[in-house]
Amino acid sequence: xxxxxxxxxxxxxxxxxxxxxxxxxxxxxxxxxxxxxxxxxxxxxxxxxxxxxxxxxxxxxxxxxxxxxxxxxxxxxxxxxxxxxxxxxxxxxxxxxxxxxxxxxxxxxxxxxxxxxxxxxxxxxxxxxxxxxxxxxxxxxxxxxxxxxxxxxxxxxxxxxxxxxxxxxxxxxxxxxxxxxxxxxxxxxxxxxxxxxxxxxxxxxxxxxxxxxxxxxxxxxxxxxxxxxxxxxxxxxxxxxxxxxxxxxxxxxxxxxxxxxxxxxxxxxxxxxxxxxxxxxxxxxxxxxxxxxxxxxxxxxxxxxxxxxxxxxxxxxxxxxxxxxxxxxxxxxxxx
Numbered sequence: 001x002x003x004x005x006x007x008x009x010x011x012x013x014x015x016x017x018x019x020x021x022x023x024x025x026x027x028x029x030x031x032x033x034x035x036x037x038x039x040x041x042x043x044x045x046x047x048x049x050x051x052x053x054x055x056x057x058x059x060x061x062x063x064x065x066x067x068x069x070x071x072x073x074x075x076x077x078x079x080x081x082x083x084x085x086x087x088x089x090x091x092x093x094x095x096x097x098x099x100x101x102x103x104x105x106x107x108x109x110x111x112x113x114x115x116x117x118x119x120x121x122x123x124x125x126x127x128x129x130x131x132x133x134x135x136x137x138x139x140x141x142x143x144x145x146x147x148x149x150x151x152x153x154x155x156x157x158x159x160x161x162x163x164x165x166x167x168x169x170x171x172x173x174x175x176x177x178x179x180x181x182x183x184x185x186x187x188x189x190x191x192x193x194x195x196x197x198x199x200x201x202x203x204x205x206x207x208x209x210x211x212x213x214x215x216x217x218x219x220x221x222x223x224x225x226x227x228x229x230x231x232x233x234x235x236x237x238x239x240x241x242x243x244x245x246x247x248x249x250x251x252x253x254x255x256x257x258x259x260x261x262x263x264x265x266x267x268x269x270x271x272x273x274x275x276x277x278x279x280x281x282x283x284x285x286x287x288x289x290x291x292x293x294x295x296x297x298x299x300x301x302x303x304x305x306x307x308x309x310x311x312x313x314x315x316x317x318x319x320x321x322x323x324x325x326x327x328x329x330x331x332x333x334x335x336x
Contacts, residue, residue, distance in 0.1 A: 001060050001092065002145065004037035007137040008055035008130065011108060016223045017115045017122035019258055020055060020133045039083040040109045041227040043234035049085075052112070052227050057105035057134055058084060059145045060092040067148035070138065071095060072177070073104045076158030078245045079127060080110040080234070101147035105134045111204045111222075111230055111237070114248035118196025120256035121219035128170070128250065128261050131163060135176040150178065157183035157285050159246075166250065168276045169269045170261050179278055184285040187250065192321070193265045197249045200237070207233035241302050243317045245292060292317075310335050 008020040015021060037056030038049045061068070073090045075082045083106050084090045090104035107113060107130035116124030139149045154164045154177045161182040167173035168180060169187070202212045208229055210221035238247055253260040269275060296302045296317070305313045311331040312322070320327035 001058065001086070002033040003035055003058045003086065004056045005031065005033050005059065006037070006053075006055065007057050007105070007134050010053035011055065011112070011126070012052055013223060016112065017126055017219065019126065020130050022133065022136075023055075036085040036087065037106065039085060040106050041112055041231050042077075042081045042083075042109050043231055044081065050227075050231075054083075054106045055108070055130055055133075056084075057103055057137070058086055058090070059142070059147075060096055060102040061145045061147065062096065062099065063146045064144070066146050067143070067151075068099055068101050068146050069151040069153065070101045070103060070142055070147040070149070071153050071155055072135065072138065073102065074107075074131060074154060074156035074160035074163045075104070076156070076160045077109070079114055079159045079248050101142065101145055103134075103138060103142070103147075105131065107131050107134070110234055110248060111201075112227065114197075114250070115201050115204065115219075115222070116197040116249070116251040117201045117215050117219060118198055118251075118254060119215045119219070120258070121216060122201065123253045123256060123258055123260070124196070124251035125253060125261040128163060128166060129172065129259075131167070132170070132172045132176065132261070135167075135173065139176060152177040153179040153181060155181045155183075158185050158288060161185040161282075162187050162250075166262070166266065168278065168280070169266045171263060172259060172261050174276055177278065180280045182280065182282040184283070184288050186282070187266045188270075193250065193252050193262070193267075195252050195254050197251060200248065203237060204230075204233070207236050239316050240305060240313065241296055241299060242292065243296075243313075244319055245289065245317075246319060 006023045008023055038051035038054050040054035041050055075084050075089055084104035092102055095102045108127040113127030115122045142149050156164045162185045164180045164182050165186050205212050205218045208225050211217050252262045311328050314331040315322050315327040320330055
């Protein structure tokens with residue numbers, strides 16, 4: 001097991017909110033890969049192993065020689081929680097009964113990973129670009145761990161499953177993997193893809209007490225704030241409770257000279273057939289959001305909101321377009 005390998009430069013200061021940078025050669029020459037790297041900042045209390053220097057990956061192999069199929073696990077969590085650490089969801093005990101090489105990885109989460117102002121300061125999709133950089137690292141280095149760079153399978157569920165499907169559509173991911181397994185969730189459905197999520201960015205700025213009149217000044221202020229300020233304000237980023245579960249959105253990026261993850265709506269790319277032609281297994285994980293339902297039903301304030309205005313709050317929780325004929329009809333069906 002090789003844990004906590006840095007694949008990108010720490011996304012600090014001017015590197016916040018923008019494309020990740022490949023890791024520079026480390027010093028000393030020998031890197032201690034005996035323990036998991038820290039998780040990316042997220043809204044959990046009492047966590048000690050958290051840092052912005054979180055762009056790490058783990059590699060598990062049975063033999064450094066040979067060429068074995070590679071499985072890359074992309075963790076779930078609504079793009080704002082969890083990690084690729086071995087002690088949680090991505091340990092080798094779940095995969096290594098087969099003759100393969102397993103890679104699990106962290107990517108930036110929440111506002112630090114998906115802030116999208118529609119400007120060059122924060123064009124969006126940074127967390128997904130982290131995944132791309134990790135896949136490029138795998139192409140370059142996995143042969144040193146007994147892995148075959150020409151046989152890479154992406155595996156994910158929930159947000160990880162959305163990630164796998166999006167990599168099939170992104171020009172940045174072309175040629176970096178050869179199969180995909182999507183376990184519940186896809187980038188389609190009621191979500192509309194915009195070129196920014198400025199309203200959510202301004203909400204985060206307000207919670208951080210940053211000015212909002214100028215996007216440049218706002219983002220510059222947000223770059224100076226310690227990550228703990230983000231962690232302490234994340235519960236204020238949601239409409240109510242932890243809803244909507246997909247609060248930070250994937251965007252179609254404007255061209256500011258950066259490498260873009262999405263250059264058009266995934267719907268257009270898929271309908272045109274311009275996706276990466278790789279083998280795909282897709283399915284569902286039953287009761288995926290059951291824990292979220294338990295959380296809502298145990299919270300008297302949230303239950304009162306549902307009872308007071310079910311159609312409004314249900315449309316938020318169910319990721320439906322608000323105040324539309326379709327959302328109102330769907331809300332009524334679910335309530336019945």
